[in-house]
Amino acid sequence: MGRLDDSDGHDVRRAAVEALGSQSPWPPEILQAVMGRLADSNGYVRGAAIDALGNQSPWPPEILQAVMGRLADSDWGVRSAAVEALGSQSHWPPEILQAVMGRLADSDWDVRNAAVGALGRQSPWPPEILQAVMGRLDDSIGFVRHAAVDALGNQSPWPPEILQAVMGRLDDSDWDMASRLEALLWKHDDIPSHFVQLHPDAAAATLCRIWARKSIEETFICYVRDGNIYFEMPDGRKTFVSSRKDIQRFKDRLRVATLHSPILRLVYKDGTPFSGLRY
Numbered sequence: 177m178g179r180l181d182d183s184d185g186h187d188v189r190r191a192a193v194e195a196l197g198s199q200s201p202w203p204p205e206i207l208q209a210v211m212g213r214l215a216d217s218n219g220y221v222r223g224a225a226i227d228a229l230g231n232q233s234p235w236p237p238e239i240l241q242a243v244m245g246r247l248a249d250s251d252w253g254v255r256s257a258a259v260e261a262l263g264s265q266s267h268w269p270p271e272i273l274q275a276v277m278g279r280l281a282d283s284d285w286d287v288r289n290a291a292v293g294a295l296g297r298q299s300p301w302p303p304e305i306l307q308a309v310m311g312r313l314d315d316s317i318g319f320v321r322h323a324a325v326d327a328l329g330n331q332s333p334w335p336p337e338i339l340q341a342v343m344g345r346l347d348d349s350d351w352d353m354a355s356r357l358e359a360l361l362w363k364h365d366d367i368p369s370h371f372v373q374l375h376p377d378a379a380a381a382t383l384c385r386i387w388a389r390k391s392i393e394e395t396f397i398c399y400v401r402d403g404n405i406y407f408e409m410p411d412g413r414k415t416f417v418s419s420r421k422d423i424q425r426f427k428d429r430l431r432v433a434t435l436h437s438p439i440l441r442l443v444y445k446d447g448t449p450f451s452g453l454r455y
Contacts, residue, residue, distance in 0.1 A: 186218035193221060197228030207232070211242050219251035226254065230261035240265075244275050252284035259287060263294025273298075277308050285317040292320060296327025306331075310341045318350055325356040332363065339364055347378035358386045368405050368416050372425040380429055400427070 193213055196206055213225035226246055229239050246258040259279050262272050279291035292312050295305055312324035328338050342357050361367055374380035390396035397408040400423055405416040418426065 186221050189216060190221045190224045193224040193228050197231050200232060202232060214242050214246060219254050222254045223257040226257040226261050230264050235265060247275050247279060252287055255282065255287045256290045259290040259294050263297060268298060280308050280312060285320055288315065289320045289323050292323040292327050296330050299330060301331055306337060313341055313345055321353055322356060325360060329360045334363060343370055343374065346382045354382050355386055358383060366416060368418060368426050369422065372429050384430065
């Protein structure tokens with residue numbers, strides 16, 4: 177523990193913090209000594225101190241306050257470590273919620289990414305978290321957008337706002353983003369009824385391209401039978417009871433959305449091409 181104050185170099189102090197971090201539980205004197213490194217002049221040492229404190233559970237109030245204080249650190253790595261450490265706590269008091277939400281607008285994408293991930297592990301969400309995380313779907317960095325999709329996917333049941341946000345971004349130019357969004361849609365009870373509301377040349381077309389690729393890479397077939405719409409998928413069959421009018425709208429939207437798709441494989445159960453869309 178004496179090396180925590182070593183003046184020869186930050187590498188020694190960092191190593192001392194990391195060594196103590198592997199021990200648990202701590203006596204009071206080690207807790208105080210490591211907390212003292214949160215004010216170290218070197219960002220790597222401060223980050224290591226946060227990581228070490230994060231290994232202690234449960235947190236006494238003094239650790240909570242000390243780590244929260246690092247959310248405004250000048251070093252992005254320290255801010256990110258603080259978010260990760262706070263995210264490891266299973267039960268958040270209101271002050272953690274507000275503090276981590278504030279990092280969603282951090283100037284560094286790694287911190288924003290960590291904040292989205294930490295919030296995604298909390299459930300259920302109050303309205304303010306929902307709106308804040310949905311805002312990251314438009315982040316300039318793909319990693320943050322993807323983290324926002326994953327965080328939204330952890331929420332169940334979905335409020336209407338999430339469904340609208342997902343459907344509205346299916347024409348995203350980021351293919352990975354679109355694929356993640358498509359995967360989330362299966363959490364919803366009635367994909368066909370929402371599919372027919374999508375723009376055929378944008379969101380619906382993107383969805384059909386994803387389905388076409390799935391049909392090549394795995395089991396994925398869509399067909400109509402006995403007045404129902406069926407999807408055969410690796411995890412089984414999904415059935416959607418639909419009116420004749422809704423089925424026709426579904427087929428019409430598929431036809432328009434996939435007009436120029438050379439790989440579409442949406443067929444009837446008996447192998448009849450789905451409205452002539454098999455090329």
